[in-house]
Amino acid sequence: MQxxxxxxxxxxxxxxxxxxxxxEAFALYVQMRRSGLCLSTFAVSSAxxxxxxxxxxxxxxxxxxxxxxxxxxxxxxVQTALxxxxxxxxxxxxxxxVFDDMVEKNVVSWNSILFGYLKSGDLALAESVFDQMPKKDxxxxxxxxxxxxxxxxxxxxxxxxxxxxxxxxxxxxAMISGYVDCGKIELARTFFEAMPQRNNISVITMISGxxxxxxxxxxxxxxxxxxxxxxxxxxxxxxxxxxxxxxxEAFQLFNKMLQPNVNIQPDKMTLASVLSACSQLGDLxxxxxxxxxxxxxxxxxxxxxxxxxxxxxxxxxSIDKAYELFHGLQKKDLVAYTAMILGCxxxxxxxxxxxxxxxxxxxxxxxxxxxxxxxxxAYNHVGLVEEGYQCFTSMRKHGLLPxxxxxxxxxxxxxxxxxxxxxxxxxxxMPMQPHAxxxxxxxxxxxxxxxxxxxxxxxxxxxxxxxxxxxxxxLLANIYASVGxxxxxxxxxxxxxxxxxxxxVQSFFFFEFQNKFYCFWEGQ
DNA sequence: TCTGTTGGTT
Numbered sequence: 001m002q003x004x005x006x007x008x009x010x011x012x013x014x015x016x017x018x019x020x021x022x023x024e025a026f027a028l029y030v031q032m033r034r035s036g037l038c039l040s041t042f043a044v045s046s047a048x049x050x051x052x053x054x055x056x057x058x059x060x061x062x063x064x065x066x067x068x069x070x071x072x073x074x075x076x077x078v079q080t081a082l083x084x085x086x087x088x089x090x091x092x093x094x095x096x097x098v099f100d101d102m103v104e105k106n107v108v109s110w111n112s113i114l115f116g117y118l119k120s121g122d123l124a125l126a127e128s129v130f131d132q133m134p135k136k137d138x139x140x141x142x143x144x145x146x147x148x149x150x151x152x153x154x155x156x157x158x159x160x161x162x163x164x165x166x167x168x169x170x171x172x173x174a175m176i177s178g179y180v181d182c183g184k185i186e187l188a189r190t191f192f193e194a195m196p197q198r199n200n201i202s203v204i205t206m207i208s209g210x211x212x213x214x215x216x217x218x219x220x221x222x223x224x225x226x227x228x229x230x231x232x233x234x235x236x237x238x239x240x241x242x243x244x245x246x247x248x249e250a251f252q253l254f255n256k257m258l259q260p261n262v263n264i265q266p267d268k269m270t271l272a273s274v275l276s277a278c279s280q281l282g283d284l285x286x287x288x289x290x291x292x293x294x295x296x297x298x299x300x301x302x303x304x305x306x307x308x309x310x311x312x313x314x315x316x317x318s319i320d321k322a323y324e325l326f327h328g329l330q331k332k333d334l335v336a337y338t339a340m341i342l343g344c345x346x347x348x349x350x351x352x353x354x355x356x357x358x359x360x361x362x363x364x365x366x367x368x369x370x371x372x373x374x375x376x377x378a379y380n381h382v383g384l385v386e387e388g389y390q391c392f393t394s395m396r397k398h399g400l401l402p403x404x405x406x407x408x409x410x411x412x413x414x415x416x417x418x419x420x421x422x423x424x425x426x427x428x429x430m431p432m433q434p435h436a437x438x439x440x441x442x443x444x445x446x447x448x449x450x451x452x453x454x455x456x457x458x459x460x461x462x463x464x465x466x467x468x469x470x471x472x473x474x475l476l477a478n479i480y481a482s483v484g485x486x487x488x489x490x491x492x493x494x495x496x497x498x499x500x501x502x503x504x505v506q507s508f509f510f511f512e513f514q515n516k517f518y519c520f521w522e523g524q
Numbered sequence: 525t526c527t528g529t530t531g532g533t534t
Contacts, residue, residue: 042525043525046525049525079526080525110527111526112526112527118528137528139527139528142528143527146529168528173529200530202530208530208531236531272532275532275533276533276534307533310533333533339533341534343534368534371534373534374534
């Protein structure tokens with residue numbers, strides 16, 4: 001663009017900022033300033049809004065300096081934009097300072113500082129601002145309601161919702177979102193049904209709520225009911241499939257979105273979910289296609305996308321490529337570290353996993369349950385029993401209660417090391433119901449060590465929990481065969497003669513367990 | 525001109 005005059009430049013910045021083109025708005029502002037043009041309060045407030053949205057800390061602070069230089073510091077729109085900028089950055093000290101210096105404050109100024117306190121989680125200060133406000137509009141009420149929602153205080157949210165003089169869709173959506181965050185999907189649905197005017201945001205919030213509680217069918221139903229579907233709706237549904245271990249359906253929907261009759265261009269959010277689906281399928285090829293597709297669309301890599309790719313490469317065994325991406329991250333967060341630790345764990349690089357964990361702790365990033373799944377997997381893979389046990393018991397020191405999956409890994413670790421009795425005792429000590437994976441780990445270990453005593457116990461539980469999985473039968477059969485024994489409740493099957501004709505099959509047994517019939521055979 | 529409710533990664 002040629003150097004614009006003040007008027008057209010200002011208009012363009014306002015237009016760009018109002019239409020979500022924040023980077024372009026800020027770039028134009030910089031261009032105008034560099035060409036020595038006199039800046040208007042309109043250009044400054046729009047540029048500040050842009051900096052707040054793209055979290056351009058340095059950009060916003062340099063505009064703040066220029067505000068003094070140009071003598072704009074008494075203009076309410078500019079000051080409000082500054083309060084909003086610092087609030088969005090989480091710098092509440094400066095936001096408050098600018099706010100307190102304002103001679104004239106409008107409702108937007110009050111809403112901006114209110115938002116800041118709510119965002120930083122300071123509910124007490126937010127409440128005091130809310131109470132002091134000379135005038136409240138629907139945005140003030142909505143902000144306070146969503147603040148209570150995020151703090152899981154739906155009683156207060158509900159009380160405000162009842163008191164508010166006027167409500168719009170955002171008020172209802174804030175209530176729905178609050179109930180979703182509290183895991184109260186039924187109550188969220190009640191508000192969803194009761195609201196006079198539902199919009200896409202209401203539907204997206206419900207879909208994400210159903211996704212979080214694993215109710216994919218209800219999410220799908222809502223999605224299908226929508227006539228015009230936008231990018232956000234597709235993203236919510238694709239994410240729902242990816243988050244609920246249904247990667248194939250995530251792909252199908254992604255594909256549908258690209259069809260000429262729908263023709264919606266995916267964005268970073270879409271691709272992050274699709275990459276997660278690739279990772280679940282172990283489809284490295286599709287993942288690298290996504291990388292080139294990103295270049296084609298001009299979508300730049302961000303840390304979220306890079307983390308999804310790290311997970312994909314690591315799970316597919318390309319640890320070096322994963323490390324490369326990991327080192328290139330702007331900011332290494334818990335999820336990124338966890339993806340790397342899991343990747344190293346799966347690939348038997350226990351030392352690397354431990355090193356990453358220590359590095360993470362040094363950076364004061366605290367582990368969660370998934371991080372420990374990665375670490376325990378690492379110890380398990382290389383058979384470091386004592387270290388694994390220590391790691392498992394250290395979870396409580398980090399304020400984490402091991403899940404059934406963590407117990408499962410420990411059972412596997414102890415079991416493979418031949419410590420079958422300890423593994424069994426660990427299962428008995430579980431505070432929750434062990435799932436088939438836990439008993440399956442013990443059964444597998446019994447097969448490795450040919451132990452009938454615990455093998456029978458484990459198999460019985462596996463049969464009960466997953467009667468349709470045939471693998472457990474053959475494991476047990478192999479345990480019996482290895483010691484030349486058959487269970488008391490096992491009797492020869494009439495099919496034996498037929499089966500004996502099959503190659504590689506010596507004998508075939510059919511047994512009854514709790515009114516269900518099972519069969520197993522012994523290979524040559 | 526400045527403010528709120530929605531979708532992503534382990």
